[in-house]
Amino acid sequence: MDDLPPRIGIDRPGSFSRSVFQERHPVLIANLLDDFPYPPRIRARLEALLAESRDGAVPTAVPPGPNAPFWEAQIAECAGRPWRSLPFLWAESYFYRRILHATEYFAPDSPWYGVDLFAPQKHAQLDGPEILSDLDAYTALAEREPDERRQALLHAALWGNQADLGFRTISAIAGQADVVVDDSAAVWDLIDGPGEGPVIVVADNAGREITADLALIDAILETATVELHLKPHPYFVSDATGQDVLATLAALAANPNKPVQALAQRLREAIRDERLILRTHGFYVLPSTYRHLPPDLADDFRAATLVILKGDLNYRRLVGDREWDATAPFGEVVDYFPGDVAALRTAKSDLAVGIPPARLTELETGSPDWRISGTHAMIQVLH
Numbered sequence: 001m002d003d004l005p006p007r008i009g010i011d012r013p014g015s016f017s018r019s020v021f022q023e024r025h026p027v028l029i030a031n032l033l034d035d036f037p038y039p040p041r042i043r044a045r046l047e048a049l050l051a052e053s054r055d056g057a058v059p060t061a062v063p064p065g066p067n068a069p070f071w072e073a074q075i076a077e078c079a080g081r082p083w084r085s086l087p088f089l090w091a092e093s094y095f096y097r098r099i100l101h102a103t104e105y106f107a108p109d110s111p112w113y114g115v116d117l118f119a120p121q122k123h124a125q126l127d128g129p130e131i132l133s134d135l136d137a138y139t140a141l142a143e144r145e146p147d148e149r150r151q152a153l154l155h156a157a158l159w160g161n162q163a164d165l166g167f168r169t170i171s172a173i174a175g176q177a178d179v180v181v182d183d184s185a186a187v188w189d190l191i192d193g194p195g196e197g198p199v200i201v202v203a204d205n206a207g208r209e210i211t212a213d214l215a216l217i218d219a220i221l222e223t224a225t226v227e228l229h230l231k232p233h234p235y236f237v238s239d240a241t242g243q244d245v246l247a248t249l250a251a252l253a254a255n256p257n258k259p260v261q262a263l264a265q266r267l268r269e270a271i272r273d274e275r276l277i278l279r280t281h282g283f284y285v286l287p288s289t290y291r292h293l294p295p296d297l298a299d300d301f302r303a304a305t306l307v308i309l310k311g312d313l314n315y316r317r318l319v320g321d322r323e324w325d326a327t328a329p330f331g332e333v334v335d336y337f338p339g340d341v342a343a344l345r346t347a348k349s350d351l352a353v354g355i356p357p358a359r360l361t362e363l364e365t366g367s368p369d370w371r372i373s374g375t376h377a378m379i380q381v382l383h
C-alpha cells in the first residue's frame with residue numbers, strides 16, 4: 001500500500017492524542033516526583049519538560065544516549081517546531097527520551113545513572129494482588145485439555161496488555177468487553193506449522209503483561225524455540241526490559257503455587273539452554289515504524305516462524321500511526337512486513353484496521369470509546 005493516510009497528530013483539541021500530552025503527562029511527571037527524592041536540578045528539568053511539551057517548541061540540543069545519529073538527524077529536522085505540530089508517535093517517543101535525559105539516566109557520572117525511573121510503579125504491580133490472582137488462575141489451567149489450555153494462555157497474554165501503567169495514569173480499566181477480531185487459530189497454525197526459525201515475541205509491558213507472556217512462551221516452547229525481544233532501557237512507563245524479566249522470574253519462583261514455581265524453573269532452564277533467547281535492539285525505543293526496520297531486525301523477522309507483536313504501541317508502529325479507515329484490510333495494510341506477523345493488542349489509541357464494516361458500525365454506536373478504553377482487543381495475523 002503506497003498511499004498512506006495522514007499521520008495522527010497532537011494538535012486537535014479534544015483528541016485522544018492531545019489528551020495524552022495535556023492530561024496524562026502531568027500525572028506521569030507528578031508520579032515520578034512522588035516516587036523519587038529528586039534534587040532540585042532534576043525536578044526543575046522535569047517540570048520544564050512538561051511545560052515545554054504542552055506549549056513550547058523542540059529545542060536544538062540533542063538529548064544524549066544511544067541511537068545518537070538517529071536523534072541528531074531527527075532534531076536537525078524538528079528543532080524550532082512547536083510540539084503541537086509533531087506527529088503523535090514521534091512526540092511521545094521524544095518525550096520519553098527527554099525524561100531519561102532529565103533524570104540523568106544516561107549520565108555516567110550521576111548517581112541517577114541507570115536508575116529505572118519507572119521501577120517503583122512496575123514493582124508495585126509485580127507485588128500486587130492482581131498478579132497473584134492471575135497466577136492462581138494459571139495454576140487452575142493445569143486441569144484443562146492441552147488445546148483449551150494454550151488458547152487460554154494466548155488470551156491471557158492478549159488481555160495482559162490492558163495492564164499498561166501509562167494507560168493507568170488516568171483511566172481505570174472498565175473490564176474485558178470484547179475480542180473484536182480473533183485470528184487465534186492462524187497463530188497456532190503458524191506456530192505448529194513447518195517453520196524452522198524461532199517464534200519471536202516482541203514484548204510490551206512489564207508486570208501482569210510479561211507474566212502472561214512468559215506463561216504463553218512456556219507453551220510455545222513445547223514445539224518451537226523463542227526469542228523474547230525487550231526494550232534496552234525504560235520507555236513508555238512500564239515497557240519491559242531484561243531486568244523486568246529477571247524480576248518476574250524471581251516473583252514466579254517465589255509464588256506459593258507449585259505449577260508456577262515449575263514454570264519459573266522451565267523458563268530459567270530454557271534461557272540457560274538458549275531455547276529461549278532474551279534480546280534487545282535500539283530500534284524498539286525509536287519513533288520509527290516497522291516499515292523502516294533496520295536490516296538486521298528485518299532479516300531476523302524474515303527467518304522467524306512467526307513474529308508476535310504485543311501491545312498498542314507495537315500496533316501503532318506496525319500499522320503506521322495514521323488516520324486509517326478502520327475497515328482497511330489488515331493484510332493489505334501490513335503486507336510490507338518481512339515475515340509472518342501476529343498483532344495482539346488491547347485498543348488504547350485512535351487507530352484500528354481490519355474491522356468488518358458491520359462490526360465497526362456496531363462498535364461506533366454501542367461503545368463510542370472502544371478505540372481508547374482498553375476494553376476491546378484484537379488478534380490479527382498476516383501470513
Ligand SMILES: O=P(O)(O)OC[C@H]1O[C@](O)(CO)[C@@H](O)[C@@H]1O
Nearest residue numbers: 020164166311312313314348349
Ligand atoms: O503499552 P501499550 O499497549 O503499548 O500502550 C501504550 C499506549 O500508551 C499511549 O501511548 C498513551 O500513553 C497509547 O496511546 C499507547 O499506544
